[in-house]
Amino acid sequence: MSGRTSDAGRKASMSDVAVLAGVSVMTVSNAINRPQVVSEATREKVHAAMRELRYRNNLVARSLRLAQPRQIGYALPAHDPTGNQYMDTFLHDLAAACQAADRNLTLITEQDTEALMTACEDLYYGQSVAGFILSNLPSGDQRPVGLHERGIPFAAYGRSGPAFASLWSWAECDAAMGIEMAVDHVAERGHRELAFAGADPSSVTMALRETAYRESCARLGLSGSTADGRIVHCPSDLATGVRITGELLDSSEPPTAIICMSDLLAAGAIIALQARGLVPGRDVAVTGYDDTPLTSFGTVGITSIQQAPAAIAAELVRLVIGRPSVPEHVLLPPTLAVRSSTDPAA
Numbered sequence: 495m496s497g498r499t500s501d502a503g504r505k506a507s508m509s510d511v512a513v514l515a516g517v518s519v520m521t522v523s524n525a526i527n528r529p530q531v532v533s534e535a536t537r538e539k540v541h542a543a544m545r546e547l548r549y550r551n552n553l554v555a556r557s558l559r560l561a562q563p564r565q566i567g568y569a570l571p572a573h574d575p576t577g578n579q580y581m582d583t584f585l586h587d588l589a590a591a592c593q594a595a596d597r598n599l600t601l602i603t604e605q606d607t608e609a610l611m612t613a614c615e616d617l618y619y620g621q622s623v624a625g626f627i628l629s630n631l632p633s634g635d636q637r638p639v640g641l642h643e644r645g646i647p648f649a650a651y652g653r654s655g656p657a658f659a660s661l662w663s664w665a666e667c668d669a670a671m672g673i674e675m676a677v678d679h680v681a682e683r684g685h686r687e688l689a690f691a692g693a694d695p696s697s698v699t700m701a702l703r704e705t706a707y708r709e710s711c712a713r714l715g716l717s718g719s720t721a722d723g724r725i726v727h728c729p730s731d732l733a734t735g736v737r738i739t740g741e742l743l744d745s746s747e748p749p750t751a752i753i754c755m756s757d758l759l760a761a762g763a764i765i766a767l768q769a770r771g772l773v774p775g776r777d778v779a780v781t782g783y784d785d786t787p788l789t790s791f792g793t794v795g796i797t798s799i800q801q802a803p804a805a806i807a808a809e810l811v812r813l814v815i816g817r818p819s820v821p822e823h824v825l826l827p828p829t830l831a832v833r834s835s836t837d838p839a840a
Contacts, residue, residue: 515542565622588807625817627814633698649813664821672799675830689742735758738763739767
């Protein structure tokens with residue numbers, strides 16, 4: 495065999511082609527998929543390297559790409575040491591959605607953005623994966639930008655900076671609507687002094703939740719509920735829920751309802767209330783988010799916003815397989831599961 499390989503027995507990757515041609519992986523990708531943006535001399539170097547490495551047999555010409563691989567890649571989010579029951583459920587639902595579409599789910603563990611881009615290029619242009627799904631997108635996340643620039647199909651769970659103007663498809667539950675439902679719910683039960691725990695401006699979706707809380711309070715005339723100290727930026731774990739609730743109750747004007755950004759925070763709030771002899775629902779209302787199994791654990795049921803992860807997973811799989819010519823931005827409506835943590839007669 496006259497062609498070189500990067501290592502004995504291993505098929506050459508796009509990175510190998512880039513090294514041999516003396517160009518970037520992005521340039522190799524462009525030479526294959528968008529040759530008009532690459533100079534003729536560079537294209538020739540890339541194709542010469544492909545021929546020498548026999549990479550052209552692993553790549554697919556555009557006509558071959560019509561037959562999609564049966565795998566869909568999912569970039570696993572970073573490990574959460576506090577646990578994330580909702581994302582565990584979503585991963586199961588995503589696997590089920592892939593199976594329903596006659597696809598299999600491939601998990602990708604790389605956390606470094608460049609390492610992830612390389613892995614995605616190898617899998618996609620090596621015809622192992624039809625496309626990818628991203629989740630847990632912080633503001634300014636470069637992963638969707640990188641995949642879009644490389645011409646790799648994907649869909650995002652959640653919007654990033656450009657939101658409805660983004661050049662890629664995404665799907666998520668309507669975060670603003672969920673918070674509006676929670677605020678309206680406790681206000682209908684007579685609460686005028688609210689607090690918001692778990693705000694996180696680093697995430698576009700979480701920032702939308704805070705904005706929705708502020709706007710809902712303004713709409714209802716609850717000016718004290720957005721005063722200093724009533725909107726708490728904090729992690730969303732159980733211990734923080736206990737601590738934050740204690741601090742809110744010890745403030746000069748304690749709230750009578752706490753809107754929490756996770757069920758873990760809400761469970762911590764319940765623990766703090768009970769430790770003081772207060773009755774959740776009757777004395778202080780508490781709502782959570784995601785409707786995880788925690789909401790039905792113990793003697794107090796936690797009112798929580800349901801996101802419908804199975805429906806979100808199905809939309810993401812559809813977007814990856816269908817590859818719409820115009821990006822689709824899918825907002826699914828949430829629901830509110832009402833339990834005793836907001837029941838004034840509890």
